[in-house]
Amino acid sequence: MNKIIGLLFISLALLTACKQDKKGEGITPSKAEIILENIHNRKSVRDYIPGKAVTDEELDKLLKAGMAAPSGQNKQPWEILVINEREILDKLAEGLPYGKMLTKAPMAIIVCGDTIKSNYWYLDCSLVSQNILLAAEAMGLGAVWTAAYPYEDRIAVIRSLIDIPAHVTPLNVIPVGHPKGEHQPKEKWDDTKIHRNKW
Amino acid sequence: MNKIIGLLFISLALLTACKQDKKGEGITPSKAEIILENIHNRKSVRDYIPGKAVTDEELDKLLKAGMAAPSGQNKQPWEILVINEREILDKLAEGLPYGKMLTKAPMAIIVCGDTIKSNYWYLDCSLVSQNILLAAEAMGLGAVWTAAYPYEDRIAVIRSLIDIPAHVTPLNVIPVGHPKGEHQPKEKWDDTKIHRNKW
Numbered sequence: 001m002n003k004i005i006g007l008l009f010i011s012l013a014l015l016t017a018c019k020q021d022k023k024g025e026g027i028t029p030s031k032a033e034i035i036l037e038n039i040h041n042r043k044s045v046r047d048y049i050p051g052k053a054v055t056d057e058e059l060d061k062l063l064k065a066g067m068a069a070p071s072g073q074n075k076q077p078w079e080i081l082v083i084n085e086r087e088i089l090d091k092l093a094e095g096l097p098y099g100k101m102l103t104k105a106p107m108a109i110i111v112c113g114d115t116i117k118s119n120y121w122y123l124d125c126s127l128v129s130q131n132i133l134l135a136a137e138a139m140g141l142g143a144v145w146t147a148a149y150p151y152e153d154r155i156a157v158i159r160s161l162i163d164i165p166a167h168v169t170p171l172n173v174i175p176v177g178h179p180k181g182e183h184q185p186k187e188k189w190d191d192t193k194i195h196r197n198k199w
Numbered sequence: 200m201n202k203i204i205g206l207l208f209i210s211l212a213l214l215t216a217c218k219q220d221k222k223g224e225g226i227t228p229s230k231a232e233i234i235l236e237n238i239h240n241r242k243s244v245r246d247y248i249p250g251k252a253v254t255d256e257e258l259d260k261l262l263k264a265g266m267a268a269p270s271g272q273n274k275q276p277w278e279i280l281v282i283n284e285r286e287i288l289d290k291l292a293e294g295l296p297y298g299k300m301l302t303k304a305p306m307a308i309i310v311c312g313d314t315i316k317s318n319y320w321y322l323d324c325s326l327v328s329q330n331i332l333l334a335a336e337a338m339g340l341g342a343v344w345t346a347a348y349p350y351e352d353r354i355a356v357i358r359s360l361i362d363i364p365a366h367v368t369p370l371n372v373i374p375v376g377h378p379k380g381e382h383q384p385k386e387k388w389d390d391t392k393i394h395r396n397k398w
Contacts, residue, residue, distance in 0.1 A: 034230050035237045035337035039264045039330050065238045067387045070332065070344055076387055085396045120349055123370075126325035131238050133269065134333070138234035145269055150319055163398050171322075188266045188275055197284045199362050 038138050043185040045142025046101040048177025053084075053106045058139055062109065062176065065135035069127035077118035078128050079168055081110035088161055092173060095157035098146050105175030110148070110158065112170045122149055125171045132174060142179035145172045237337050242384040244341025245300040247376025252283075252305045257338055261308065261375065264334035268326035276317035277327050278367055280309035287360055291372060294356035297345050304374030309347070309357065311369045321348055324370045331373060341378030344371050 029037065054062075063080060071077070083089055084107040093102035102108060111129045113121030129145055136143040148154045148170040158170045228236070253261075262279060270276070282288055283306040292301035301307060310328045312320030328344055335342040347353045347369040357369045 031233050031237070032337040032339075034233050036260060036264055036334060038230070038234045039334060040267045042267065042269070044269060061235060063393060064388055065235055067389065067392070068239045068241065068384065069329070069387075070241070070243060071387070072344075072346060074385065076389070079392050079394065081394045081396075081398075083396055088396060120346075123321065123325050126322050127329045130268070130326045130329040135235060135238060138231040140231075145271075147271060147319075162396075165398065185267065186273065188268075188270070189263055190266065190275070193266070193278050194262060195278065195280045197280075197282055197287060197361075199280075199364065 038134060041185055042134055042137040043183050044144040045177075045179045045183045046144050046175075047180040047183075048101070048104045048106065048142060048175070049180045050104055051106070052178040054141060054176050054178075058141065059107070059176075061139065062132050062135050062141075066109075066111070066128040066132045069124065069131050071124045071127075072118065072120055075118045075124070077114040077121040078125050079112045079114060080128075081112060081162060081164070081170070083108045083110065083162075089175075091161050092158070095160070096146065096148075096154055096173065099173060099175075101144070101146075102173070102175050104180075105177045107176055109143075109174045109176060110162075110170050111172055111174065112164065112168045113149075114168055116167045121169070122171055129172055129174060136176055140178070141176055142183065143174050143176045145174055148172050237333060240384055241333055241336040242382050243343040244376075244378045244382045245343050245374075246379040246382075247300070247303045247305065247341060247374070248379045249303055250305070251377040253340060253375050253377075257340065258306070258375075260338065261331050261334050261340075265308075265310070265327040265331045268323065268330050270323045270326075271317065271319055274317045274320075274323070276313040276320040277324050278311045278313060279327075280311060280361060280363070280369070282307045282309065282361075288374075290360050291357070294359070295345065295347075295353055295372065298372060298374075300343070300345075301372070301374050303379075304376045306375055308342075308373045308375060309361075309369050310371055310373065311363065311367045312348075313367055315366045320368070321370055328371055328373060335375055339377070340375055341382065342373050342375045344373055347371050 089102045093099045111125045113125040115121055133143050288301045292298045310324045312324040314320055332342050
């Protein structure tokens with residue numbers, strides 16, 4: 001009789017554990033919710049854990065996400081520079097007015113555009129960049145768009161360090177690393193900016 | 200004794216069910232995988248199920264995702280036009296050279312930039328647009344960027360239908376609807392476009 005009660009107890013315990021599991025699943029966000037949350041969680045991260053590298057696998061995912069961007073007339077006018085040499089990163093930090101965080105970043109991605117392939121390369125390349133920023137957020141990495149184009153002086157700093165062909169222009173420098181400290185996304189929603197069928 | 204065997208059987212069955220649940224969880228994609236997959240699945244959708252509206256809730260999510268975009272110096276120079284009046288959509292379709300799909304779309308989002316607030320509004324507004332395209336993909340909606348800027352003639356068509364202030368320029372027209380038929384993302388990965396520390 002004691003054995004029966006014991007087994008009954010085990011059965012109930014297992015049943016409860018199973019139900020809790022299913023309850024846990026029930027509140028799991030949908031895929032759409034996960035994707036929208038990532039869009040809202042993306043933030044500019046300017047401080048990185050020193051010495052903690054971005055792995056080759058992580059970099060590969062960032063670059064592949066970037067090249068999945070839409071492209072006007074499918075011209076795909078992008079070229080991507082990956083910088084992980086300390087000396088170049090430090091010189092970029094020194095030369096770019098808003099690039100100081102590059103001294104702490106283990107690497108940076110410079111999204112460039114082929115100005116011969118497309119007259120509006122900077123639009124396509126912006127979409128590449130946004131995909132990279134969203135992919136970084138998804139992987140728990142921190143990144144930020146620091147502008148190169150349309151500033152001639154900043155573009156010149158980059159050209160002085162890397163021998164980029166004349167018809168290719170750097171759009172931005174995106175340092176990537178593992179976030180140090182807390183970083184919060186900005187709240188930007190403003191419904192006065194929505195206009196319905198007329199201004 | 201039969202009761203004991205019966206309870207043992209139930210216990211084992213429950214234990215098996217629980218283990219299968221956990222095994223099921225093990226192959227569930229991670230949040231990062233879901234987000235990256237969405238980036239790769241985004242495609243240009245130019246055909247929509249006629250008469251099937253985008254709900255207010257869906258539109259709200261698209262617009263909120265849009266305004267979560269990064270913004271240079273946090274200027275947020277975007278303004279967003281939402282068009283769901285059939286007459287305006289049809290006139291846009293008539294006037295824009297690549298806008299024929301607007302006759303089938305239940306609505307369109309026109310991302311505009313405030314040219315006074317920012318000299319590079321078109322970069323910020325591109326990021327707004329990419330967030331909208333990714334959010335549409337996440338929700339099972341179909342959308343496509345059709346260019347307005349930098350084409351003066353296309354911008355003029357839009358201005359002729361909606362009284363947009365002179366200092367505000369439409370970047371694109373993004374029809375949104377429920378996809379009709381099969382649409383596949385383009386494969387764009389090209390590792391010859393990656394340059395490491397030098398060109």
